[in-house]
Amino acid sequence: MPLVSSLPCHHPGALHQAAIMAAVSSPSSLSPPVALFCPKPAAPPLFLRPFSSSSSSYPSVALHTLLSRTPCLLVASPKPATRAAAAADAAAAAAAETDVVEEDEAAAEAPLIPSKPKIGKAALLLKRDRTRSKRFLEIQNLRESKKDYDVPMAVALLKQMSSTNFVESAEAHFRLNIDPKYNDQQLRASVNLPKGAGRTVKVAVLTQGEKIDEAKSTGADVVGGEDLIEQIKGGFMEFDKLIASPDMMPKVASLGKILGPRGLMPNPKAGTVTTDIPQAIQEFKKGKVEYRADKTGIVHLPFGKACFPDEDLIINLMAAIRSVEANKPSGAKGVYWKSAHICSSMGPSIRLNIREMLDFKPPATV
Secondary structure, eight states: OSSSOOOOOOSSEEEEEEEHHHHHGGGGGOOEEEEEEEOOOOOOOOEEEEEEETTSSOOEEEEEOOOOOOOOEEEEEOSSOOHHHHHHHHHHHHHHHHHHHHHHHHHHOOOOOOOOOOOOGGGOGGGGGGGOOOHHHHHHSSTTTTTBBBBHHHHHHHHOOOOOOSSSSSEEEEEOOOOSSSSGGOOEEEEEEOOOOOSOOOOEEEETTTTHHHHHHHOSSEEEEEHHHHHHHOOOOSSSEEEEEEGHHHHHGGHHHHHHHTOOOOOOGOOOOOSOHHHHHHHHTTTTEEEEBOSSEEEEEEEEOOOSSSHHHHHHHHHHHHHHHTTTTTTTTSEEEEEEEEEEESSSOOOOOOHHHHHOOGGGGO
């Protein structure tokens, strides 16, 4: 069928109406489907006109276009050649749809590749996803979260919050104004707790010659030289502290990958590399504690057990605070102490008043 473009009209709108009326009056004259053919209009002229709005005192520029009216013509698509061709087209469309459905089902049934399991701190739940036990929520109400406590009151609360079936450790956590990635802002030292740490420490000694008998007589649990180094390489780790004499350090260097991640590598700053081995053994047996600042500038150290008397915990805590203050890194600038908290192993933290903490004098030193 030819285009319906020979209809007599003198205006594009009249031509459009005449074409539609003709299609409606004689539907049999058109073969389905019928489509409207709209020629592409010429590019409309553009002009800018200032436009002012009541909500603003600055005039804005609006873009206006003049659209020309273009007649839409009816176009009759050609009839299918035969019914067989129409049936073939329908069958092809159904087959294509079936293929798409099968692909979707196959994709849904395909086994998901398991993601790599997270390890370390990445495997911990976020703070908003953690759930606290009923015991923790009850003891958490014993202290005010935003209140700064003095040392005696904080120690008393720590003992009151220790309510587990085992003896909890008393821990101190100090946030310092240091950045350990710089060499002059690293902090690593040790402190002698006057009242002890409340736990048994197994001490191993790496030395040679006459010092082997000297270490055994002082109370070392494990003593050896090159033979002990070979045992450690084989997996022997039944000790809490490893003390070495300076002449053994070249041989101990081969144990760095084994002892380093466990924090057992001998170090002069921690007092585990020394010529006076008997004194070092006695100090660690009595309660000498090694500490260091982590990568965020926080020091974590235990200062006793929750079953200790209040006076003993206060004396140990003040000894730890004095040690951290005395070993202030040379590169630390500004305010050294940011915050200080104490807590039991399974209890909430208690914030200390920094000013009162630094000025406090324990009863034993008065």
